[in-house]
């Protein structure tokens with residue numbers, strides 16, 4: 001019987017594929033890393049063909065590990081790293097350049113030129129002009145690959161985020177499509193009309209002929225090619241990774257929020273069917289179900305969350321593993337005034353400042369590695385609180401925060417987060433919230449799950465942490481450390 005969902009989770013450093021049953025149990029998993037290219041400092045690229053090949057291997061591995069008949073896969077779902085940009089030849093299917101990854105800062109100068117048009121960009125796209133988003137990356141490819149702009153204008157090139165690249169290659173229909181949650185990260189897409197915006201396309205310099213069709217997030221995107229992956233099944237849901245986690249955490253009603261603590265930190269709050277705009281936060285399409293209005297979300301994007309711990313391990317070498325950080329942080333009863341602003345690549349939400357740099361304040365002769373570790377863990381919680389403060393000022397009333405991601409293994413960090421926010425923090429039992437989110441959407445479309453309510457009833461948490469300690473003084477300390485970091489950046493730019 002066709003009872004399984006194959007979920008493709010194409011991430012920044014690895015490809016994964018998971019076979020789920022209809023109650024969200026992982027039946028088989030395939031995961032492989034692929035190569036990161038750093039042609040210049042702050043430039044990051046991926047090879048789209050390597051991503052495709054690695055992804056196909058993972059799909060086969062997941063099915064083999066599941067020990068199921070591939071014919072029993074009812075449907076496929078795709079979730080992906082967002083904003084990463086691919087341009088390929090419509091005829092040959094070959095990329096004209098490597099994928100420019102979301103982290104890549106090469107388009108910062110162009111994004112800065114758009115700062116004067118921040119209000120226009122925000123009002124249409126819900127974003128702020130930043131190198132992070134796809135539009136300027138497409139422009140860069142067209143301006144820097146010989147002949148690319150002329151070919152694009154002649155309708156010979158396609159642009160897509162990674163979802164589009166995978167859909168194009170995996171479907172026998174060779175569909176050139178995307179959906180709202182990914183399109184809303186391009187800075188070319190009007191989130192109110194749910195169409196690409198002519199004014200932004202001209203301003204950024206992207207010909208409309210290159211663009212994918214925007215389908216509902218739970219559309220039928222085409223059928224997988226049997227000769228490639230070993231089975232033919234319809235792709236019935238596609239979502240950007242953070243929106244997939246929001247769905248997987250069953251934040252289906254207005255005001256519900258989740259935070260994923262991985263390399264970066266992403267707090268998304270469901271804001272219902274009305275797209276509200278604010279300066280520090282992004283407004284993004286959460287999903288659009290067929291025949292329904294889009295659901296929107298506020299998003300706070302923190303560039304360095306778990307990455308601060310990686311830096312303590314790989315950059316400073318003061319810890320051996322991330323696991324030891326919990327005991328180290330608990331080994332001191334307070335931060336003793338030491339704060340770390342982990343602006344190692346500037347700061348994202350709610351500040352959007354690419355000049356500010358990492359700053360440590362409050363060191364004394366008695367400071368040791370425990371202080372660095374504790375300050376790094378606390379910084380995740382403070383940054384999320386800064387974002388939530390903005391959300392609260394914009395009408396989001398948070399009753400609890402659902403959390404997932406690698407750093408949520410750390411109970412110290414979660415307790416600290418609950419204390420700073422003043423609301424309970426609930427860690428999902430489903431450790432694959434992202435892959436399961438999009439799989440559940442596809443399963444609902446396929447009829448394996450009867451309703452969103454049935455899906456929401458499956459949600460459980462394995463840890464619920466209530467606030468126990470008043471952290472107002474600590475939070476004030478963080479805010480003055482932030483001021484210090486900004487003052488330093490300001491002074492630097494004047495010199």
Ligand code: ADP
Pocket residue numbers: 011013261262263264305306307308309310322323324325326405406407408409410
């Ligand atoms: P991503 O999907 O972004 O690669 P993951 O969800 O796999 O991230 O989480 C990995 C991140 O979590 C790393 O940055 C790592 O430093 C952090 N991390 C993992 N375990 C812990 C821990 N016990 N305490 C704090 N941070 C941790």
